[in-house]
Amino acid sequence: MHGYQLRAAFEESVGGTWALNIGQVYTTLSRLERDEFVRALPESESGQRPYEITETGRAELSRWFSTPLERTDRPRDELAIKLALAMTTPGVDVTTVVQSQRTAGVRALQEYTRLKARPIEPDDLSWRLVLDSLIFQCEAEIRWLDHCEMTILRHRPGLAAPVSAPVEERERNSR
Amino acid sequence: MSSVLELRGVHRTHGRGPAAVHALRGVTLRVRPGELVAVMGPSGSGKSTLLNLAGGLDGPSHGEVLVEGRSLAELSRRELAAVRRRTVGYVFQDFNLLPSLTAVENVALPLELDGVSVRRARRAALASLSEVGVTDIAGRFPDQMSGGQQQRVAIARALVGERRLVLADEPTGALDSGTGEAVLRVLRERVDAGAAGLLVTHEARHAGWADRVIFLRDGVVVDSSGPLDTADDLLEHRA
Numbered sequence: 091m092h093g094y095q096l097r098a099a100f101e102e103s104v105g106g107t108w109a110l111n112i113g114q115v116y117t118t119l120s121r122l123e124r125d126e127f128v129r130a131l132p133e134s135e136s137g138q139r140p141y142e143i144t145e146t147g148r149a150e151l152s153r154w155f156s157t158p159l160e161r162t163d164r165p166r167d168e169l170a171i172k173l174a175l176a177m178t179t180p181g182v183d184v185t186t187v188v189q190s191q192r193t194a195g196v197r198a199l200q201e202y203t204r205l206k207a208r209p210i211e212p213d214d215l216s217w218r219l220v221l222d223s224l225i226f227q228c229e230a231e232i233r234w235l236d237h238c239e240m241t242i243l244r245h246r247p248g249l250a251a252p253v254s255a256p257v258e259e260r261e262r263n264s265r
Numbered sequence: 266m267s268s269v270l271e272l273r274g275v276h277r278t279h280g281r282g283p284a285a286v287h288a289l290r291g292v293t294l295r296v297r298p299g300e301l302v303a304v305m306g307p308s309g310s311g312k313s314t315l316l317n318l319a320g321g322l323d324g325p326s327h328g329e330v331l332v333e334g335r336s337l338a339e340l341s342r343r344e345l346a347a348v349r350r351r352t353v354g355y356v357f358q359d360f361n362l363l364p365s366l367t368a369v370e371n372v373a374l375p376l377e378l379d380g381v382s383v384r385r386a387r388r389a390a391l392a393s394l395s396e397v398g399v400t401d402i403a404g405r406f407p408d409q410m411s412g413g414q415q416q417r418v419a420i421a422r423a424l425v426g427e428r429r430l431v432l433a434d435e436p437t438g439a440l441d442s443g444t445g446e447a448v449l450r451v452l453r454e455r456v457d458a459g460a461a462g463l464l465v466t467h468e469a470r471h472a473g474w475a476d477r478v479i480f481l482r483d484g485v486v487v488d489s490s491g492p493l494d495t496a497d498d499l500l501e502h503r504a
């Protein structure tokens with residue numbers, strides 16, 4: 091397979107939820123070649139260079155599939171860090187940070203659900219599972235944000251007023 | 266476009282004196298045709314109270330509830346009963362199926378009470394059961410169904426006929442994730458066909474099917490994924 095074919099195959103399985111640029115594909119291929127996981131074959135007439143997987147590559151791939159990902163291998167959660175900093179930085183309203191992040195989460199969820207609401211085609215299965223993964227991650231984040239909001243409200247009553255308070259005030263004043 | 270459901274500065278206090286519980290404290294909300302609004306909030310935040318008021322099962326202590334532009338407080342007992350039978354479809358948190366009726370009889374009941382012939386009501390009930398995928402248990406009594414099946418029959422009952430306002434209190438509570446999703450798909454289709462929907466859920470994944478999500482805390486709307494409905498907004502709309 092050459093680079094463009096690889097990209098097409100990848101995007102077909104993840105359903106366009108993770109776009110790749112072709113530069114990324116070639117950088118990855120040359121790193122894989124350096125580590126002897128793939129080897130380059132002679133260039134085709136159309137000037138495309140196909141690659142094939144090596145025995146070492148196959149072993150590495152099977153190790154990757156059979157080993158669970160370590161949670162610490164994943165990027166640090168910027169949101170958790172942001173909230174922790176918002177809690178301790180004077181002049182920053184944490185509840186606003188929480189609420190705007192939650193709104194963004196809900197919007198993303200609505201977007202993913204719209205994609206999901208389309209009729210199911212049999213070969214959609216792999217990207218649907220990717221979509222579900224995004225949906226479950228979003229849901230987890232929203233639940234955690236709910237939890238943060240409740241905890242903050244409980245521990246610092248009076249500091250964080252509900253956003254609809256001004257509406258209530260206005261109604262009361264106009265009566 | 267006019268709203269199917271409108272809550273204006275609604276308060277609801279349960280009980281009196283020192284034991285009084287302020288379940289809702291000034292909720293203003295509109296749901297338009299073709300719109301599904303999800304309500305999220307922790308247990309005790311007033312979600313069921315809100316839904317009961319919207320369906321005319323309970324009245325506000327203060328403020329106003331309008332269904333299709335008519336204030337429920339101004340309706341006679343008979344008119345209110347007719348709105349509940351004809352316009353509003355309600356999925357209760359605990360299903361509320363009648364134990365002595367089969368699935369299809371439970372679903373046909375609101376239509377029959379409304380004067381629809383037994384045959385036509387039955388046909389509509391079967392169509393509604395098929396929408397939620399449980400035609401095979403049409404002849405079973407509630408105690409012969411699993412929780413998930415009862416839930417789906419309750420949803421079929423809420424959707425039967427031409428309901429313009431569908432209210433659902435945790436309709437996916439007893440369902441596994443695949444079945445829960447199927448139910449939301451049905452609800453979404455009904456709303457896309459022109460009904461208005463209000464969905465109470467504590468699962469964000471399910472709220473993702475809504476056009477707008479509001480967050481309720483201690484009887485107050487604290488946040489919304491879209492613009493908050495304010496009293497000014499309603500006044501402007503009337504002008």
Ligand SMILES: Nc1ncnc2c1ncn2[C@@H]1O[C@H](COP(=O)(O)OP(=O)(O)O)[C@@H](O)[C@H]1O
Pocket residue numbers: 279280286287288306307308309310311312313314315
């Ligand atoms: N009939 C009632 N009598 C007294 N208190 C009630 C009644 N119904 C609800 N409540 C109280 O009102 C608050 C809101 O209840 P509810 O609307 O059922 O919340 P949710 O559905 O969000 O869990 C709770 O504190 C609850 O105990």
Ligand SMILES: [Mg+2]
Pocket residue numbers: 312313314358434
């Ligand atoms: Mg409830």
